[in-house]
Amino acid sequence: MKVLEINNIHKSYGATKALNGISFSVPKGSIFGILGPNGSGKTTLLSIILDVLKANSGTFNWFSEASSEVQRQCIGTLLETPNFYHYLSATNNLEITRQISGRGKKGEIDIALQKVKLFDRRNSKFSTYSLGMKQRLAIGAALLGSPSILVLDEPTNGLDPVGIAEIRELILELNAKGHTIIVASHLLDEVEKICTHVAIMKFGKLLTCGPVAEVMSNDDLVELGAENSEVLLFVMGKYLGVLNIRTEKNLVVIGLPKGAADLEEINSFCFNSGIVLNHLYVRKQKLETRFFELTQN
Numbered sequence: 001m002k003v004l005e006i007n008n009i010h011k012s013y014g015a016t017k018a019l020n021g022i023s024f025s026v027p028k029g030s031i032f033g034i035l036g037p038n039g040s041g042k043t044t045l046l047s048i049i050l051d052v053l054k055a056n057s058g059t060f061n062w063f064s065e066a067s068s069e070v071q072r073q074c075i076g077t078l079l080e081t082p083n084f085y086h087y088l089s090a091t092n093n094l095e096i097t098r099q100i101s102g103r104g105k106k107g108e109i110d111i112a113l114q115k116v117k118l119f120d121r122r123n124s125k126f127s128t129y130s131l132g133m134k135q136r137l138a139i140g141a142a143l144l145g146s147p148s149i150l151v152l153d154e155p156t157n158g159l160d161p162v163g164i165a166e167i168r169e170l171i172l173e174l175n176a177k178g179h180t181i182i183v184a185s186h187l188l189d190e191v192e193k194i195c196t197h198v199a200i201m202k203f204g205k206l207l208t209c210g211p212v213a214e215v216m217s218n219d220d221l222v223e224l225g226a227e228n229s230e231v232l233l234f235v236m237g238k239y240l241g242v243l244n245i246r247t248e249k250n251l252v253v254i255g256l257p258k259g260a261a262d263l264e265e266i267n268s269f270c271f272n273s274g275i276v277l278n279h280l281y282v283r284k285q286k287l288e289t290r291f292f293e294l295t296q297n
């Protein structure tokens with residue numbers, strides 16, 4: 001089941017085309033990462049699906065329904081860090097957020113604080129919190145009203161590795177408790193660790209989208225090394241099934257259809273072509289590799 005469907009969204013700011021025909025859908029129960037270099041349109045897209053901005057054309061719908069206030073109550077958002085009061089406790093800050101936003105009942109504050117693991121520190125002043133705790137409180141605010149969906153824009157921005165790990169763990173826990181999570185991020189490694197699905201954007205266009213495992217494993221990448229890499233490049237260009245070929249430093253890297261990387265066969269092919277390999281390795285495709293392949297083409 002899909003919780004969000006985006007169809008052919010376009011958005012321009014004057015001459016700048018921020019979104020150029022974006023379409024994809026978000027499955028229920030997923031952790032859906034929206035990845036892209038700076039300026040690729042992630043924030044613009046999130047702002048549109050949260051009714052903060054209007055698209056020039058295209059449509060989106062949550063839960064296969066037309067946009068409504070009831071529906072908005074099912075979506076918790078963290079677009080930018082809220083302005084919490086430094087001299088107030090977490091509980092009091094969330095109470096103010098609750099009253100202003102009209103989201104959630106009074107008893108829900110403790111539940112939200114428990115979910116973001118700040119319950120024990122609920123009476124401490126906000127000013128005494130670490131950056132990671134402050135960000136967890138912001139996610140706690142997004143949880144008021146018990147939304148089934150959370151939309152988070154760069155939730156680990158500015159955090160140190162410990163803070164990033166805490167947020168990562170929290171996102172996984174919230175997802176295990178039933179929240180579908182849509183998260184825009186530029187941290188490829190983090191997205192690879194936590195996301196089930198990913199959409200990769202560049203210059204307002206969607207480059208690819210799908211389950212992380214599928215996006216990453218389009219082809220098998222094999223690294224080869226020999227004394228003369230130019231000859232190796234020429235010879236491997238003739239190897240059956242090569243989808244793409246390039247040099248990286250002294251190595252030749254070939255892309256083969258998924259599951260087609262037979263190292264023994266490649267080795268004997270090279271040997272029979274007069275090349276003795278000094279390096280032969282199947283590279284585990286990382287999302288980072290795929291991201292750079294897609295965004296640099």
Ligand SMILES: Nc1ncnc2c1ncn2[C@@H]1O[C@H](COP(=O)(O)OP(=O)(O)OP(=O)(O)O)[C@@H](O)[C@H]1O
Binds near residue numbers: 039045
């Ligand atoms: N209010 C605005 N006025 C003019 N141009 C804008 C405005 N907001 C965004 N843009 C432009 O639209 C494009 C997409 O920006 P957007 O902030 O959506 O990208 P992003 O992927 O979220 O980037 P970042 O990771 O840097 O936040 C960029 O070229 C940006 O300069």
